[in-house]
Amino acid sequence: MREPPLIRLLPDGRRLHLHDGPIDLIVEAFGKHDKILAAYAAAARRFVSVLDELCGELALLRSAARRGPSPLHGTIARVMSDAVAPFCADTFITPMAAVAGAVAETILETMLAAAPLRRAYVNNGGDIALHLERGESFTVGVADYSEHLLAEDVGLGGSAIFGTVMLDASSPVRGIATSGWPGRSFSLGIADAVTILARRASLADAAATIVANAVDLPGNHKITRAPARAIAPDSDLGDRLVTRDVGRLDESEIDDALSRGVATAGALIARGLIEGAALRLKHVTRVVGSPFVGNLLGSTKEDQIR
Numbered sequence: 455m456r457e458p459p460l461i462r463l464l465p466d467g468r469r470l471h472l473h474d475g476p477i478d479l480i481v482e483a484f485g486k487h488d489k490i491l492a493a494y495a496a497a498a499r500r501f502v503s504v505l506d507e508l509c510g511e512l513a514l515l516r517s518a519a520r521r522g523p524s525p526l527h528g529t530i531a532r533v534m535s536d537a538v539a540p541f542c543a544d545t546f547i548t549p550m551a552a553v554a555g556a557v558a559e560t561i562l563e564t565m566l567a568a569a570p571l572r573r574a575y576v577n578n579g580g581d582i583a584l585h586l587e588r589g590e591s592f593t594v595g596v597a598d599y600s601e602h603l604l605a606e607d608v609g610l611g612g613s614a615i616f617g618t619v620m621l622d623a624s625s626p627v628r629g630i631a632t633s634g635w636p637g638r639s640f641s642l643g644i645a646d647a648v649t650i651l652a653r654r655a656s657l658a659d660a661a662a663t664i665v666a667n668a669v670d671l672p673g674n675h676k677i678t679r680a681p682a683r684a685i686a687p688d689s690d691l692g693d694r695l696v697t698r699d700v701g702r703l704d705e706s707e708i709d710d711a712l713s714r715g716v717a718t719a720g721a722l723i724a725r726g727l728i729e730g731a732a733l734r735l736k737h738v739t740r741v742v743g744s745p746f747v748g749n750l751l752g753s754t755k756e757d758q759i760r
Contacts, residue, residue, distance in 0.1 A: 516550055533556040
């Protein structure tokens with residue numbers, strides 16, 4: 455029998471912490487005090503059933519996504535299925551590629567249904583769903599190792615932060631997600647971090663997986679890989695080789711790997727699936743799409759697609 459979900463206000467008195475098994479959310483809402491309390495209460499009520507809901511369809515969620523009607527029934531499961539559907543014809547992907555973003559998105563929608571808020575975010579381990587009313591904005595810190603944070607909360611002094619993105623209500627972006635081989639989930643590629651901006655958190659989550667997988671050097675002896683199942687027997691990736699270590703790469707290798715990811719991100723922008731991407735490998739950053747240009751710090755090459 456597992457521990458009950460943890461639901462608490464953080465010591466700052468502003469943010470709500472929701473934790474259950476592998477799900478760990480930081481939630482913050484802005485608006486009238488009574489509306490914030492109502493939104494937090496609604497989030498807490500919805501959260502207690504999330505993990506059981508997902509576990510009830512786990513076998514299907516770990517199966518390859520396919521075109522056509524989804525066999526999934528749960529609200530979050532259907533969001534996950536919809537998010538990966540645009541990618542399944544071209545590559546192997548399961549609905550689990552969108553789980554973190556879909557959970558964040560669902561909790562945020564629950565809050566907004568309960569109370570009007572000026573702005574709000576739900577951060578699920580670095581995959582963030584955002585709400586912005588007219589005149590509102592967020593500044594988001596972009597970091598290595600699948601950790602990006604609201605920069606106004608953490609400042610810009612952390613060594614993992616390599617850039618910021620300012621999003622206001624006029625932007626279509628309402629979801630941010632990061633994937634990379636050192637992160638929480640397995641990756642087929644070698645990116646330290648790929649951060650995606652999209653209209654929904656679930657779609658950003660799925661796209662981050664696709665672009666991070668594309669940042670790669672197939673057959674390169676400096677990359678250590680292992681079957682996903684050998685590390686986690688229940689992995690949805692089965693016997694596919696996932697990255698375990700990336701050795702020292704020379705400049706041409708870094709450029710080659712990042713160029714592969716840039717091409718994939720550019721194709722997703724052209725299809726209207728994402729708004730922008732930042733790709734990070736060995737302290738080199740490539741950016742694709744205008745939402746990122748001019749906001750990233752450090753060693754950066756801009757690949758702006760209009």
